[in-house]
Amino acid sequence: MRWRGRRQSGNVEDRRGRGLVRSKKGVGGGAMIILILAGLFFGEDVQKILSLFVGNPGTQTASTPQQSSTPAQNDEAKQFVSVVLAETEDTWAAVFAQAGQRYQPPKLVLYQDQVQSACGVGSAASGPFYCPGDYQIYIDLSFLNELRRMGAPGDFAFAYVIAHEVGHHIQNLTGTATQVRQLQSRASRAEANALSVRLELQADCYAGIWTNHTEKRAALLEPGDIEEGLAAAAAVGDDRLLKQAGRAPRRENFTHGSSQERMEWFQRGMQTGDIQACNTFG
Ligand SMILES: [Zn+2]
Structure with a gap:
Protein backbone atom coordinates (compact mmCIF):
# COMPACT_ATOMS: atom_id res chain seq x y z
CA MET A 1 0.00 0.00 0.00
CA ARG A 2 1.16 3.52 -0.74
CA TRP A 3 0.06 4.87 2.61
CA ARG A 4 3.00 7.03 3.71
CA GLY A 5 2.45 10.77 3.84
CA ARG A 6 -1.34 10.49 4.01
CA ARG A 7 -3.55 11.93 6.75
CA GLN A 8 -3.38 10.20 10.12
CA SER A 9 -6.51 9.92 12.23
CA GLY A 10 -6.61 11.70 15.59
CA ASN A 11 -8.86 8.92 16.93
CA VAL A 12 -6.05 6.50 17.80
CA GLU A 13 -5.39 6.18 21.53
CA ASP A 14 -2.09 4.58 22.48
CA ARG A 15 -2.38 2.60 25.71
CA ARG A 16 0.67 0.44 25.10
CA GLY A 17 2.98 0.06 28.05
CA ARG A 18 0.27 1.18 30.46
CA GLY A 19 -0.86 -2.23 31.67
CA LEU A 20 -4.44 -2.92 32.66
CA VAL A 21 -6.09 0.36 33.59
CA ARG A 22 -9.71 0.71 34.54
CA SER A 23 -12.03 2.21 32.00
CA LYS A 24 -11.97 5.97 32.35
CA LYS A 25 -15.67 6.00 31.46
CA GLY A 26 -16.51 5.35 35.08
CA VAL A 27 -18.42 2.11 34.67
CA GLY A 28 -16.52 -1.12 35.18
CA GLY A 29 -16.70 -3.95 32.66
CA GLY A 30 -18.81 -6.09 34.99
CA ALA A 31 -21.47 -3.42 35.36
CA MET A 32 -21.53 -2.88 31.63
CA ILE A 33 -22.01 -6.57 30.86
CA ILE A 34 -24.94 -6.68 33.28
CA LEU A 35 -26.41 -3.65 31.52
CA ILE A 36 -26.05 -5.30 28.13
CA LEU A 37 -27.69 -8.49 29.38
CA ALA A 38 -30.46 -6.52 31.07
CA GLY A 39 -31.13 -4.79 27.78
CA LEU A 40 -31.35 -8.10 25.97
CA PHE A 41 -33.73 -9.68 28.45
CA PHE A 42 -36.01 -6.72 28.97
CA GLY A 43 -36.14 -5.63 25.36
CA GLU A 44 -34.72 -2.19 26.10
CA ASP A 45 -32.78 -0.35 23.47
CA VAL A 46 -29.31 -1.33 24.61
CA GLN A 47 -27.67 1.56 22.87
CA LYS A 48 -29.89 4.02 24.71
CA ILE A 49 -28.96 2.46 28.04
CA LEU A 50 -25.30 2.40 27.16
CA SER A 51 -25.32 5.97 25.94
CA LEU A 52 -26.32 7.07 29.43
CA PHE A 53 -23.05 5.69 30.71
CA VAL A 54 -20.57 6.04 27.91
CA GLY A 55 -21.99 9.17 26.33
CA ASN A 56 -22.42 9.95 22.70
CA PRO A 57 -19.63 8.51 20.54
CA GLY A 58 -19.30 11.89 18.87
CA THR A 59 -18.59 13.77 22.07
CA GLN A 60 -15.80 11.45 23.21
CA THR A 61 -13.44 12.45 20.43
CA ALA A 62 -13.40 16.00 21.78
CA SER A 63 -12.07 15.00 25.21
CA THR A 64 -8.60 16.12 26.20
CA PRO A 65 -5.78 13.64 25.62
CA GLN A 66 -4.94 11.48 28.64
CA GLN A 67 -1.51 11.80 30.17
CA SER A 68 0.31 8.58 29.42
CA SER A 69 2.76 7.08 31.91
CA THR A 70 5.11 6.30 29.02
CA PRO A 71 6.20 8.74 26.34
CA ALA A 72 3.99 8.60 23.28
CA GLN A 73 5.37 6.27 20.68
CA ASN A 74 5.10 7.10 17.04
CA ASP A 75 6.36 3.95 15.41
CA GLU A 76 5.56 2.83 11.89
CA ALA A 77 2.81 0.40 12.92
CA ALA A 94 -19.00 10.06 2.35
CA VAL A 95 -21.29 6.99 2.43
CA PHE A 96 -23.27 8.38 5.38
CA ALA A 97 -23.46 11.83 3.79
CA GLN A 98 -25.04 10.27 0.70
CA ALA A 99 -27.82 9.02 2.97
CA GLY A 100 -28.11 12.46 4.57
CA GLN A 101 -26.46 11.31 7.82
CA ARG A 102 -23.37 12.30 9.74
CA TYR A 103 -20.77 9.63 10.45
CA GLN A 104 -19.47 9.32 14.00
CA PRO A 105 -16.07 7.62 13.73
CA PRO A 106 -14.89 5.06 16.29
CA LYS A 107 -11.82 5.41 18.46
CA LEU A 108 -9.08 2.86 18.04
CA VAL A 109 -7.14 1.78 21.12
CA LEU A 110 -3.68 0.26 20.75
CA CYS A 119 -17.24 -5.07 27.10
CA GLY A 120 -14.85 -6.45 29.69
CA VAL A 121 -11.13 -7.24 29.68
CA GLY A 122 -9.71 -7.95 26.24
CA SER A 123 -6.46 -9.81 25.75
CA ALA A 124 -3.98 -10.20 22.93
CA ALA A 125 -5.11 -13.82 22.54
CA SER A 126 -8.62 -12.75 21.52
CA GLY A 127 -7.30 -10.73 18.56
CA PRO A 128 -8.58 -7.33 17.43
CA PHE A 129 -12.13 -6.60 18.56
CA TYR A 130 -14.82 -3.93 18.53
CA CYS A 131 -16.78 -3.10 21.67
CA PRO A 132 -20.28 -1.76 20.88
CA GLY A 133 -20.60 -0.45 24.45
CA ASP A 134 -17.89 2.19 24.07
CA TYR A 135 -17.72 2.47 20.26
CA GLN A 136 -14.04 1.55 20.29
CA ILE A 137 -11.79 -0.81 18.36
CA TYR A 138 -9.05 -2.57 20.36
CA ILE A 139 -5.88 -3.87 18.74
CA ASP A 140 -2.77 -5.46 20.19
CA LEU A 141 -0.11 -5.14 17.52
CA SER A 142 1.23 -8.61 18.28
CA PHE A 143 -1.68 -9.67 16.05
CA LEU A 144 0.56 -8.74 13.11
CA ASN A 145 2.81 -11.67 13.96
CA GLU A 146 -0.27 -13.86 14.24
CA LEU A 173 -24.40 2.79 14.28
CA THR A 174 -27.08 1.37 11.94
CA GLY A 175 -28.64 -0.73 14.71
CA THR A 176 -27.98 -4.06 12.94
CA ALA A 177 -25.72 -5.28 15.76
CA THR A 178 -28.39 -4.60 18.39
CA GLN A 179 -31.08 -6.33 16.33
CA VAL A 180 -28.88 -9.39 15.89
CA ARG A 181 -28.07 -9.55 19.61
CA GLN A 182 -31.77 -9.42 20.40
CA LEU A 183 -32.52 -12.24 17.95
CA GLN A 184 -29.62 -14.26 19.35
CA SER A 185 -30.94 -13.96 22.91
CA ARG A 186 -33.97 -16.08 22.00
CA ALA A 187 -32.29 -18.41 19.48
CA SER A 188 -30.73 -21.85 19.81
CA ARG A 189 -26.95 -22.04 19.87
CA ALA A 190 -26.79 -23.13 16.22
CA GLU A 191 -29.15 -20.30 15.18
CA ALA A 192 -27.21 -17.76 17.23
CA ASN A 193 -24.00 -18.89 15.54
CA ALA A 194 -25.62 -18.61 12.10
CA LEU A 195 -26.63 -15.02 12.93
CA SER A 196 -23.10 -14.28 14.05
CA VAL A 197 -21.79 -15.57 10.71
CA ARG A 198 -24.10 -13.17 8.83
CA LEU A 199 -22.89 -10.26 10.96
CA GLU A 200 -19.23 -11.16 10.36
CA LEU A 201 -19.66 -11.63 6.62
CA GLN A 202 -21.34 -8.23 6.44
CA ALA A 203 -18.33 -6.68 8.22
CA ASP A 204 -16.14 -8.36 5.57
CA CYS A 205 -18.34 -6.86 2.86
CA TYR A 206 -18.02 -3.43 4.50
CA ALA A 207 -14.22 -3.86 4.49
CA GLY A 208 -14.59 -4.44 0.75
CA ILE A 209 -16.64 -1.25 0.40
CA TRP A 210 -13.89 0.65 2.15
CA THR A 211 -11.35 -0.83 -0.27
CA ASN A 212 -13.45 0.21 -3.26
CA HIS A 213 -13.99 3.79 -2.12
CA THR A 214 -10.44 4.31 -0.89
CA GLU A 215 -9.03 3.08 -4.15
CA LYS A 216 -11.24 5.48 -6.13
CA ARG A 217 -10.31 8.38 -3.86
CA ALA A 218 -6.65 7.75 -3.10
CA ALA A 219 -5.34 4.86 -5.28
CA LEU A 220 -3.34 3.36 -2.42
CA LEU A 221 -3.26 -0.20 -3.69
CA GLU A 222 -0.17 -1.79 -5.12
CA PRO A 223 0.05 -5.06 -7.07
CA GLY A 224 -0.51 -7.96 -4.68
CA ASP A 225 -2.51 -5.97 -2.13
CA ILE A 226 -5.91 -7.43 -3.06
CA GLU A 227 -4.40 -10.91 -2.84
CA GLU A 228 -3.11 -10.05 0.65
CA GLY A 229 -6.60 -8.99 1.72
CA LEU A 230 -8.16 -12.15 0.31
CA ALA A 231 -5.49 -14.28 2.00
CA ALA A 232 -6.32 -12.61 5.32
CA ALA A 233 -10.06 -13.20 4.80
CA ALA A 234 -9.34 -16.85 4.05
CA ALA A 235 -6.94 -17.19 6.99
CA VAL A 236 -9.64 -16.21 9.50
CA GLY A 237 -12.31 -18.53 8.04
CA ASP A 238 -13.91 -20.83 10.61
CA ASP A 239 -13.23 -24.01 8.64
CA ARG A 240 -9.53 -23.28 8.52
CA LEU A 241 -9.30 -22.13 12.16
CA LEU A 242 -11.22 -25.17 13.44
CA LYS A 243 -9.06 -27.52 11.38
CA GLN A 244 -5.92 -25.87 12.73
CA ALA A 245 -7.27 -26.33 16.25
CA GLY A 246 -7.74 -30.03 15.51
CA ARG A 247 -11.54 -29.80 15.56
CA ALA A 248 -14.05 -30.93 12.97
CA PRO A 249 -15.09 -27.90 10.83
CA ARG A 250 -18.84 -28.33 11.44
CA ARG A 251 -21.15 -25.66 10.09
CA GLU A 252 -23.17 -25.21 13.29
CA ASN A 253 -19.97 -24.24 15.11
CA PHE A 254 -19.11 -21.50 12.63
CA THR A 255 -19.31 -17.98 14.03
CA HIS A 256 -17.50 -16.02 11.29
CA GLY A 257 -18.07 -17.92 8.03
CA SER A 258 -15.90 -20.22 5.95
CA SER A 259 -12.75 -19.03 4.20
CA GLN A 260 -14.59 -19.14 0.87
CA GLU A 261 -17.54 -17.09 2.18
CA ARG A 262 -15.31 -14.50 3.79
CA MET A 263 -13.38 -14.00 0.56
CA GLU A 264 -16.61 -13.82 -1.46
CA TRP A 265 -18.26 -11.16 0.71
CA PHE A 266 -15.08 -9.09 0.90
CA GLN A 267 -14.90 -9.24 -2.91
CA ARG A 268 -18.58 -8.37 -3.30
CA GLY A 269 -18.11 -5.18 -1.31
CA MET A 270 -14.90 -4.40 -3.16
CA GLN A 271 -16.45 -4.85 -6.61
CA THR A 272 -19.72 -3.00 -6.01
CA GLY A 273 -18.73 -0.36 -3.44
CA ASP A 274 -22.43 -0.42 -2.59
CA ILE A 275 -23.71 -0.93 0.95
CA GLN A 276 -26.92 -2.47 -0.48
CA ALA A 277 -24.83 -5.35 -1.84
CA CYS A 278 -23.85 -6.28 1.73
CA ASN A 279 -27.22 -7.62 2.85
CA THR A 280 -26.01 -10.91 4.27
CA PHE A 281 -29.34 -11.30 6.08
CA GLY A 282 -31.48 -11.41 2.93
ZN1 LIG B 1 -15.65 -9.54 13.24
Whole structure:
Protein backbone atom coordinates (compact mmCIF):
# COMPACT_ATOMS: atom_id res chain seq x y z
CA MET A 1 0.00 0.00 0.00
CA ARG A 2 1.16 3.52 -0.74
CA TRP A 3 0.06 4.87 2.61
CA ARG A 4 3.00 7.03 3.71
CA GLY A 5 2.45 10.77 3.84
CA ARG A 6 -1.34 10.49 4.01
CA ARG A 7 -3.55 11.93 6.75
CA GLN A 8 -3.38 10.20 10.12
CA SER A 9 -6.51 9.92 12.23
CA GLY A 10 -6.61 11.70 15.59
CA ASN A 11 -8.86 8.92 16.93
CA VAL A 12 -6.05 6.50 17.80
CA GLU A 13 -5.39 6.18 21.53
CA ASP A 14 -2.09 4.58 22.48
CA ARG A 15 -2.38 2.60 25.71
CA ARG A 16 0.67 0.44 25.10
CA GLY A 17 2.98 0.06 28.05
CA ARG A 18 0.27 1.18 30.46
CA GLY A 19 -0.86 -2.23 31.67
CA LEU A 20 -4.44 -2.92 32.66
CA VAL A 21 -6.09 0.36 33.59
CA ARG A 22 -9.71 0.71 34.54
CA SER A 23 -12.03 2.21 32.00
CA LYS A 24 -11.97 5.97 32.35
CA LYS A 25 -15.67 6.00 31.46
CA GLY A 26 -16.51 5.35 35.08
CA VAL A 27 -18.42 2.11 34.67
CA GLY A 28 -16.52 -1.12 35.18
CA GLY A 29 -16.70 -3.95 32.66
CA GLY A 30 -18.81 -6.09 34.99
CA ALA A 31 -21.47 -3.42 35.36
CA MET A 32 -21.53 -2.88 31.63
CA ILE A 33 -22.01 -6.57 30.86
CA ILE A 34 -24.94 -6.68 33.28
CA LEU A 35 -26.41 -3.65 31.52
CA ILE A 36 -26.05 -5.30 28.13
CA LEU A 37 -27.69 -8.49 29.38
CA ALA A 38 -30.46 -6.52 31.07
CA GLY A 39 -31.13 -4.79 27.78
CA LEU A 40 -31.35 -8.10 25.97
CA PHE A 41 -33.73 -9.68 28.45
CA PHE A 42 -36.01 -6.72 28.97
CA GLY A 43 -36.14 -5.63 25.36
CA GLU A 44 -34.72 -2.19 26.10
CA ASP A 45 -32.78 -0.35 23.47
CA VAL A 46 -29.31 -1.33 24.61
CA GLN A 47 -27.67 1.56 22.87
CA LYS A 48 -29.89 4.02 24.71
CA ILE A 49 -28.96 2.46 28.04
CA LEU A 50 -25.30 2.40 27.16
CA SER A 51 -25.32 5.97 25.94
CA LEU A 52 -26.32 7.07 29.43
CA PHE A 53 -23.05 5.69 30.71
CA VAL A 54 -20.57 6.04 27.91
CA GLY A 55 -21.99 9.17 26.33
CA ASN A 56 -22.42 9.95 22.70
CA PRO A 57 -19.63 8.51 20.54
CA GLY A 58 -19.30 11.89 18.87
CA THR A 59 -18.59 13.77 22.07
CA GLN A 60 -15.80 11.45 23.21
CA THR A 61 -13.44 12.45 20.43
CA ALA A 62 -13.40 16.00 21.78
CA SER A 63 -12.07 15.00 25.21
CA THR A 64 -8.60 16.12 26.20
CA PRO A 65 -5.78 13.64 25.62
CA GLN A 66 -4.94 11.48 28.64
CA GLN A 67 -1.51 11.80 30.17
CA SER A 68 0.31 8.58 29.42
CA SER A 69 2.76 7.08 31.91
CA THR A 70 5.11 6.30 29.02
CA PRO A 71 6.20 8.74 26.34
CA ALA A 72 3.99 8.60 23.28
CA GLN A 73 5.37 6.27 20.68
CA ASN A 74 5.10 7.10 17.04
CA ASP A 75 6.36 3.95 15.41
CA GLU A 76 5.56 2.83 11.89
CA ALA A 77 2.81 0.40 12.92
CA LYS A 78 0.96 3.16 14.78
CA GLN A 79 1.32 5.52 11.82
CA PHE A 80 -0.05 2.83 9.52
CA VAL A 81 -3.05 2.15 11.77
CA SER A 82 -3.72 5.90 11.97
CA VAL A 83 -3.64 6.30 8.19
CA VAL A 84 -5.95 3.32 7.58
CA LEU A 85 -8.37 4.59 10.23
CA ALA A 86 -8.33 8.04 8.61
CA GLU A 87 -9.14 6.47 5.24
CA THR A 88 -12.09 4.61 6.78
CA GLU A 89 -13.29 7.92 8.27
CA ASP A 90 -13.23 9.56 4.83
CA THR A 91 -14.99 6.62 3.18
CA TRP A 92 -17.79 6.22 5.70
CA ALA A 93 -18.31 9.96 6.11
CA ALA A 94 -19.00 10.06 2.35
CA VAL A 95 -21.29 6.99 2.43
CA PHE A 96 -23.27 8.38 5.38
CA ALA A 97 -23.46 11.83 3.79
CA GLN A 98 -25.04 10.27 0.70
CA ALA A 99 -27.82 9.02 2.97
CA GLY A 100 -28.11 12.46 4.57
CA GLN A 101 -26.46 11.31 7.82
CA ARG A 102 -23.37 12.30 9.74
CA TYR A 103 -20.77 9.63 10.45
CA GLN A 104 -19.47 9.32 14.00
CA PRO A 105 -16.07 7.62 13.73
CA PRO A 106 -14.89 5.06 16.29
CA LYS A 107 -11.82 5.41 18.46
CA LEU A 108 -9.08 2.86 18.04
CA VAL A 109 -7.14 1.78 21.12
CA LEU A 110 -3.68 0.26 20.75
CA TYR A 111 -2.81 -1.88 23.75
CA GLN A 112 -0.35 -4.47 24.92
CA ASP A 113 -1.34 -7.82 26.48
CA GLN A 114 -4.55 -6.77 28.25
CA VAL A 115 -7.02 -3.91 28.05
CA GLN A 116 -10.12 -2.76 29.88
CA SER A 117 -13.07 -2.08 27.59
CA ALA A 118 -16.75 -1.47 28.28
CA CYS A 119 -17.24 -5.07 27.10
CA GLY A 120 -14.85 -6.45 29.69
CA VAL A 121 -11.13 -7.24 29.68
CA GLY A 122 -9.71 -7.95 26.24
CA SER A 123 -6.46 -9.81 25.75
CA ALA A 124 -3.98 -10.20 22.93
CA ALA A 125 -5.11 -13.82 22.54
CA SER A 126 -8.62 -12.75 21.52
CA GLY A 127 -7.30 -10.73 18.56
CA PRO A 128 -8.58 -7.33 17.43
CA PHE A 129 -12.13 -6.60 18.56
CA TYR A 130 -14.82 -3.93 18.53
CA CYS A 131 -16.78 -3.10 21.67
CA PRO A 132 -20.28 -1.76 20.88
CA GLY A 133 -20.60 -0.45 24.45
CA ASP A 134 -17.89 2.19 24.07
CA TYR A 135 -17.72 2.47 20.26
CA GLN A 136 -14.04 1.55 20.29
CA ILE A 137 -11.79 -0.81 18.36
CA TYR A 138 -9.05 -2.57 20.36
CA ILE A 139 -5.88 -3.87 18.74
CA ASP A 140 -2.77 -5.46 20.19
CA LEU A 141 -0.11 -5.14 17.52
CA SER A 142 1.23 -8.61 18.28
CA PHE A 143 -1.68 -9.67 16.05
CA LEU A 144 0.56 -8.74 13.11
CA ASN A 145 2.81 -11.67 13.96
CA GLU A 146 -0.27 -13.86 14.24
CA LEU A 147 -1.42 -12.82 10.75
CA ARG A 148 2.01 -13.69 9.38
CA ARG A 149 1.92 -17.05 11.14
CA MET A 150 -1.51 -17.74 9.62
CA GLY A 151 -0.08 -17.16 6.15
CA ALA A 152 -1.51 -13.66 5.63
CA PRO A 153 1.43 -11.24 5.73
CA GLY A 154 1.49 -7.78 4.20
CA ASP A 155 0.19 -4.33 5.03
CA PHE A 156 -3.09 -4.71 3.19
CA ALA A 157 -3.91 -7.89 5.14
CA PHE A 158 -3.75 -5.76 8.29
CA ALA A 159 -5.74 -2.95 6.64
CA TYR A 160 -8.50 -5.47 5.86
CA VAL A 161 -8.64 -6.47 9.54
CA ILE A 162 -8.93 -2.82 10.66
CA ALA A 163 -11.60 -2.15 8.01
CA HIS A 164 -13.50 -5.25 9.19
CA GLU A 165 -13.57 -3.92 12.77
CA VAL A 166 -14.76 -0.55 11.48
CA GLY A 167 -17.47 -2.60 9.70
CA HIS A 168 -18.70 -3.71 13.13
CA HIS A 169 -18.81 -0.05 14.17
CA ILE A 170 -21.05 0.66 11.15
CA GLN A 171 -23.34 -2.18 12.24
CA ASN A 172 -23.46 -0.63 15.71
CA LEU A 173 -24.40 2.79 14.28
CA THR A 174 -27.08 1.37 11.94
CA GLY A 175 -28.64 -0.73 14.71
CA THR A 176 -27.98 -4.06 12.94
CA ALA A 177 -25.72 -5.28 15.76
CA THR A 178 -28.39 -4.60 18.39
CA GLN A 179 -31.08 -6.33 16.33
CA VAL A 180 -28.88 -9.39 15.89
CA ARG A 181 -28.07 -9.55 19.61
CA GLN A 182 -31.77 -9.42 20.40
CA LEU A 183 -32.52 -12.24 17.95
CA GLN A 184 -29.62 -14.26 19.35
CA SER A 185 -30.94 -13.96 22.91
CA ARG A 186 -33.97 -16.08 22.00
CA ALA A 187 -32.29 -18.41 19.48
CA SER A 188 -30.73 -21.85 19.81
CA ARG A 189 -26.95 -22.04 19.87
CA ALA A 190 -26.79 -23.13 16.22
CA GLU A 191 -29.15 -20.30 15.18
CA ALA A 192 -27.21 -17.76 17.23
CA ASN A 193 -24.00 -18.89 15.54
CA ALA A 194 -25.62 -18.61 12.10
CA LEU A 195 -26.63 -15.02 12.93
CA SER A 196 -23.10 -14.28 14.05
CA VAL A 197 -21.79 -15.57 10.71
CA ARG A 198 -24.10 -13.17 8.83
CA LEU A 199 -22.89 -10.26 10.96
CA GLU A 200 -19.23 -11.16 10.36
CA LEU A 201 -19.66 -11.63 6.62
CA GLN A 202 -21.34 -8.23 6.44
CA ALA A 203 -18.33 -6.68 8.22
CA ASP A 204 -16.14 -8.36 5.57
CA CYS A 205 -18.34 -6.86 2.86
CA TYR A 206 -18.02 -3.43 4.50
CA ALA A 207 -14.22 -3.86 4.49
CA GLY A 208 -14.59 -4.44 0.75
CA ILE A 209 -16.64 -1.25 0.40
CA TRP A 210 -13.89 0.65 2.15
CA THR A 211 -11.35 -0.83 -0.27
CA ASN A 212 -13.45 0.21 -3.26
CA HIS A 213 -13.99 3.79 -2.12
CA THR A 214 -10.44 4.31 -0.89
CA GLU A 215 -9.03 3.08 -4.15
CA LYS A 216 -11.24 5.48 -6.13
CA ARG A 217 -10.31 8.38 -3.86
CA ALA A 218 -6.65 7.75 -3.10
CA ALA A 219 -5.34 4.86 -5.28
CA LEU A 220 -3.34 3.36 -2.42
CA LEU A 221 -3.26 -0.20 -3.69
CA GLU A 222 -0.17 -1.79 -5.12
CA PRO A 223 0.05 -5.06 -7.07
CA GLY A 224 -0.51 -7.96 -4.68
CA ASP A 225 -2.51 -5.97 -2.13
CA ILE A 226 -5.91 -7.43 -3.06
CA GLU A 227 -4.40 -10.91 -2.84
CA GLU A 228 -3.11 -10.05 0.65
CA GLY A 229 -6.60 -8.99 1.72
CA LEU A 230 -8.16 -12.15 0.31
CA ALA A 231 -5.49 -14.28 2.00
CA ALA A 232 -6.32 -12.61 5.32
CA ALA A 233 -10.06 -13.20 4.80
CA ALA A 234 -9.34 -16.85 4.05
CA ALA A 235 -6.94 -17.19 6.99
CA VAL A 236 -9.64 -16.21 9.50
CA GLY A 237 -12.31 -18.53 8.04
CA ASP A 238 -13.91 -20.83 10.61
CA ASP A 239 -13.23 -24.01 8.64
CA ARG A 240 -9.53 -23.28 8.52
CA LEU A 241 -9.30 -22.13 12.16
CA LEU A 242 -11.22 -25.17 13.44
CA LYS A 243 -9.06 -27.52 11.38
CA GLN A 244 -5.92 -25.87 12.73
CA ALA A 245 -7.27 -26.33 16.25
CA GLY A 246 -7.74 -30.03 15.51
CA ARG A 247 -11.54 -29.80 15.56
CA ALA A 248 -14.05 -30.93 12.97
CA PRO A 249 -15.09 -27.90 10.83
CA ARG A 250 -18.84 -28.33 11.44
CA ARG A 251 -21.15 -25.66 10.09
CA GLU A 252 -23.17 -25.21 13.29
CA ASN A 253 -19.97 -24.24 15.11
CA PHE A 254 -19.11 -21.50 12.63
CA THR A 255 -19.31 -17.98 14.03
CA HIS A 256 -17.50 -16.02 11.29
CA GLY A 257 -18.07 -17.92 8.03
CA SER A 258 -15.90 -20.22 5.95
CA SER A 259 -12.75 -19.03 4.20
CA GLN A 260 -14.59 -19.14 0.87
CA GLU A 261 -17.54 -17.09 2.18
CA ARG A 262 -15.31 -14.50 3.79
CA MET A 263 -13.38 -14.00 0.56
CA GLU A 264 -16.61 -13.82 -1.46
CA TRP A 265 -18.26 -11.16 0.71
CA PHE A 266 -15.08 -9.09 0.90
CA GLN A 267 -14.90 -9.24 -2.91
CA ARG A 268 -18.58 -8.37 -3.30
CA GLY A 269 -18.11 -5.18 -1.31
CA MET A 270 -14.90 -4.40 -3.16
CA GLN A 271 -16.45 -4.85 -6.61
CA THR A 272 -19.72 -3.00 -6.01
CA GLY A 273 -18.73 -0.36 -3.44
CA ASP A 274 -22.43 -0.42 -2.59
CA ILE A 275 -23.71 -0.93 0.95
CA GLN A 276 -26.92 -2.47 -0.48
CA ALA A 277 -24.83 -5.35 -1.84
CA CYS A 278 -23.85 -6.28 1.73
CA ASN A 279 -27.22 -7.62 2.85
CA THR A 280 -26.01 -10.91 4.27
CA PHE A 281 -29.34 -11.30 6.08
CA GLY A 282 -31.48 -11.41 2.93
ZN1 LIG B 1 -15.65 -9.54 13.24
